[in-house]
Amino acid sequence: MLSENINPYKFRFAGDEFNSYLFTTVQGAAYTVKFKPTPYLFEAYSEIREQVYELVIDLTRPTSSKPRLDPAIAVTIAAICHDFFVDKERILLYICETADARHMARVRKFGAWFYEFNDSGFLKIDTSFPDTNGITYYLSLIFRMGHPHRHTIIDEFERLARNYNEDK
Template sequence: MKKEEQLSLEYKFEFVGADYNSYVFETSSKIIYEIQFKPTPYLFDSSKEYAKFSFEFIIAVLHNPIQGRPPLDGNTSRTIAKIFEDFYQKFNNTVTIYICESSDNRQMVRHRKFNIWFEEFHENMFLKIDTVFTDTQGKRIPSSLIIKKDNPFRTQIFDEFVKISDSFDK
């Protein structure tokens, strides 16, 4: 299938905005997702120009009528990729942090899935750096930092992210 045909298979989504820059969409299984870009200006030193462009990327299921894990659905991943792209067009110097949800101990599965999505859809426009934080109970939590390749602060952002990551494992 050609790339143009693949991208036409995403679900329609709506930018809701509000505090967390939310998007919503519904799948063919009637599952409703909310994609958030929660502002995290506190993540980096507030004196840094890029601090105001930092967001945590959150994928949340708002409604799941099938009561189990959502089925694999390629249209969902394509839709999330288009939402990601749309947000970066709205805020060009965006710095996104994706922290894998760990409450059900499936954080490594989420990390693998996110990496597959990223490799399939990043279109050579984005750079990603991965790390694993260890929480106070010793649980390993993968996370990723994503920026556009042309972000003028990329070296400083990556350096600071590595410092933040290192500080968690001391």
Template sequence: MQKEGQKSSKYDFEFKGGKNNSYVFETNYDITYEVKFKPSSYLFDERYQFSSQVFEMVIAVTESKNLDDKIPPDGLIMFTIAEIVTDFFKNRERIIVYICDTADARHLARARKFGLWFEKFKTTQFMKVDASITDEMGVIYMNALILHRENPYFVEIIDAFRKVTGGYSEDK
């Protein structure tokens, strides 16, 4: 963990593993984040060979000392999460699905922030595909699929995602 006075472009993180492939880091504001990659083969039909490589990415605050619910802006978080995603993609067959939480009606802001983060760290290695699904109550679920361009099922994955979501837009 980086503390006040130390210069770094990201926070140190630790891979905890477990069933959710968890990574943990603590910020200069004594906020602990957990980034999980939960196995989510149910998102795609079992007939797809790649379904066992699908993981839902969850970014959660697990502890917040000295703060009430207000989390201050912290530019190092995006660098840390980008590094964690890169580490997770050491296995190029993995597929990440990011579904923006709608519980507090801030899902559009989360999707925008996640998109900006991806743009900032965009490389030729990864591709992000955005999609939204609207349920019968009118709630819009913002989703993103991230995959390595060298994934052997690249075309099939994008096609399957398009079928599940009813369409997509590429964020090359």
């Protein structure tokens, strides 16, 4: 692992309706990592709908200088996700932001982070949704490999992707 000798930044759980975590880098950049409840994704499945959260990573205070590569950011986000999953069945939805046209870089970075920090206990499934303007949205779901409803999660997510893509 490339990051095995890198420590995460200190972070704190702020709570709130988005289950927010906060941290600041040595360069002074401030981040908020949110886990927004997203029950509508599996609305028909009462056993899992309250376990779904959208992962949002917000740079809330950029640095005044040109940012340099900081591998501790990835390590910190992985530690925050681990903390959020501890002793709970949760399902993370990650949607790569498209507003600045850097979504493909985000897809690659998020995938690399997952494979770097996954201890084989989690499963990641990916899909994409094209919209009518030609923009493709990339989504990932992450959940424990041993989730008691993993087959329902996989089947329903694949069904949602198929149905959405057939409508286009």
